[in-house]
Amino acid sequence: MNKPFAITLDVGSSLANKTGSWRTERPVYRDLLPPCNHACPAGENIQAWLYEAEEGGEGYERAWRKLMEDNPFPAIMGRVCYHPCETACNRAELDSAVGINSVERFLGDEAITQGWTVTADAAASGKRVLVVGAGPSGLSAAYHLARLGHDVTVRDAEEHSGGMMRYGIPRYRLPREILDAEVSRILSLGVTLELGVKVDDVLGAMHGEGFDAVFLAVGAHIGKRAYVPAGEAARILDAVTVLHSMEGEEQPLLGRRVAVYGGGNTAMDVARTARRLGATDAVVVYRRTRDRMPAHDFEVEEAEEEGVRLKWLSTVKRAEPGLLTIERMELDETGFPQPTGELEELEADALVLALGQESDLALLDDVPGIEVSDGVVQVGRNLMTGHPGIFAGGDMVPAERTVTVAVGHGKKAARYIDAWLRAGVYEPPPKHGLAELEALNTWYYADAPRSLQPTLELARRSSTFEEVVSGLDETTALFEARRCLSCGNCFDCDNCFGVCPDNSVIKLEGRDREAAGRGYAFDYDFCKGCGICAAECPCGAIEMVPETV
Known part of the structure; x- marks a missing residue:
């Protein structure tokens, strides 16, 4: 039978007088993988750059540079990314997800305004x-x-x-x-x-x-095409061509009544573009229901706000000049749309196919x-x-x-x-375990409602190509960055240092801190393994592990 560590010591040993000698478990600092980092397709170290941004001022540039280690397009991504990081954010279980995407946009825009640049520091390879x-x-x-x-x-x-x-x-x-x-x-x-x-x-x-x-x-x-029986003068285009032509000198002529066939984000983009080009009626025809539509919720909501109509459970049967024949569909037990034979007519000067690329x-x-x-x-x-x-x-x-x-x-x-x-092999570094919500002590985090980005007034949205969603100002961006829970990684809150009854948490400075990769260390000579530090760590960066001889 294994005996506790202290029992194996001689009574006269100096270690026998140290309170840590009776410990059966010890606390250790750990780094877990934040769910936002895990969900980011670009592989950004989101938590790391949010940590820098929380300081404000010079911290913004440090945050931007940390972000640029993985992604050269923060101002772009802050506008067009569908932010799966926010879907994974633990904070969503408390009030609402951190506005990661909006802070990224703020940093990207700030970099453009300030003229921040990056350099290629590696030696030329000759390749x-x-x-x-x-x-x-x-x-x-x-x-x-x-x-x-x-x-x-x-x-x-x-x-x-x-x-x-x-x-x-x-x-x-x-x-x-x-x-x-x-x-x-x-x-x-x-x-x-x-x-x-x-x-x-x-x-x-x-x-x-x-x-x-x-x-x-x-x-x-x-653009993918689908066979749609059509009269000779019927105007049928594909969504890719329509959007591409918007970058030319002449804008596409779609007419006053435009139908878009498809249910993805591209279909929403084309319908909203048609409204801005002067279409009085833009309707999206989709053969399934809203809950099966691949378009993101905010794209659909913004389209509807701008007057785009959505026609569910419908498919285009035939196109004639100025007129479409639509067949009503119904979903079978597997969720696949089946024709019903019920037909109706829809007035449309142009049909745009948004069926993929x-x-x-x-x-x-x-x-x-x-x-x-x-x-x-x-x-x-x-x-x-x-x-x-x-x-x-x-x-x-x-x-x-x-x-x-x-x-x-x-x-x-x-x-x-x-x-x-370089005739070598790249091996991605191993990933830490995922920081689940259960690992956090959420009592320490106060309610902090998410900062919303302002949008362009509706009257101008459907008539101009001005940017619809604006960015956060410095005050709201700073607030949003500070809403981060720092899941699974120490953020120097001093909690462990303050609650330890044995003063066995040491604050590190300078090179010691740099070597440890964090601001604290445990003095195990005096740590009794009570576990208070682990229980009270807000971000779950401490765990208790069995003591070994």
């Missing part, structure tokens, strides 16, 4: 990388590769950079001056951008021009080893295709098609490409 596509994934990869010391060239067939951030997201959600500012910052690292250059021969470009690796980031710029993969036709399945390129966990040195990410690989996911792919690919160029 050259070609990035095909100047969208979120390609530009993210270029940013991280440049900071790792590589010579990067980005080529894109369009006249302007940004990919689907420019050609798929309307200006009222993402002002183009914000997009241009964050792209310019990437180019300032020495990245070469070649626009209006279509890459048709990947191997020719790679080997003929001396590139050591290629990252393919071709966006989904081709595909990537143009013709540039891969003659590349050996690359496998294409269901319209996407198959890649390994390192995002390398079946051809050595050719990597791919973003819309052209199997994944959710969002800007945030694409940015995350760019960062991930850059790290694997860097390792491949």
Whole structure:
């Protein structure tokens, strides 16, 4: 039978007089993975940059720089990301989730206003990388590769950079001056951008021009079509073409009555764009019910506020000039829509199909080893295709098609490409356990209602392309950052130091603090293992573990 530690000591030992010698459990500091970090497709260390932002003042720049370690587009992402981090936020169980996305936007906008820049501190590697596509994934990869010391060239067939951030997201959600500012910052690292250059021969470009690796980031710029019986003069367009044409000199002519067929965010964007172009009636036709609609709730709510109508359980049967025939649907026991035979007519000058997008993969036709399945390129966990040195990410690989996911792919690919160029292997660091709400002592957190972002007055929203949602001011951004619970990670609250009855919690300073990675340590000679510190830690950063001899 194992005896307690103190019983194994000689009575005359000096250790026998120390109160910690009778301990059966000891407290240890731990780091857990915050749920917001875990949910972020871009792999941001959200809690770390919120911690810096909580200080305000100079802390904003430190927060921005911490954020920029993972994501080169904070001002963009603060506008277009669907913030899964907030869905995962533990604070939502107390009052409401921390407005992570709005604080990120504040930091991104502040960086543009203040002219903050980043540098490529790594030594030049002498390696050259070609990035095909100047969208979120390609530009993210270029940013991280440049900071790792590589010579990067980005080529894109369009006249302007940004990919689907420019050609798929309307200006009222993402002002183009914000997009241009964050792209310019990437180019300032020495990245070469070649626009209006279509890459048709990947191997020719790679080997003929001396590139050591290629990252393919071709966006989904081709709208999916569906067969709709139509009269000769019926006007049928696809959503991708409509949104793309908004960046040209001439805006698309949709008419006064516009029907949009589809249920995703792109369908909402097209309907809202049609209203701004002068449509008196914009209606979204969707064959399922609202709860099965892939569009995000806030997109649907904003569309309805702007006068967009939604027609559920409906499908387009035929299109004639100025008129659509609609069939009513009903859901079967599996939730799949079935026709009912009930028809009605809907007046519409144009029908816009918003049924999804595909990537143009013709540039891969003659590349050996690359496998294409269901319209996407198959890649390994390192995002390398079946051809050595050719990597791919973003819309052209199997994944959710969002800007945030694409940015995350760019960062991930850059790290694997860097390792491949240096004849090494990149292994992602192991992740800590997840910080569940049960690990926190929420008694210490006061109620703090979320700060709401102001929106443009409704009368102007449906008639202009001004940005609909405004950012937080400094006061509200600071308040919102301070709502973070710091789940699973010490934030120097001094609670353990204050509640310890044995004064066995030591405050660390200078190099000791730096070495420990936190501001406290335990003096186990005097810690009796009472567990008060663990019980009273607000963020769950202390756990009790069995004592060992």
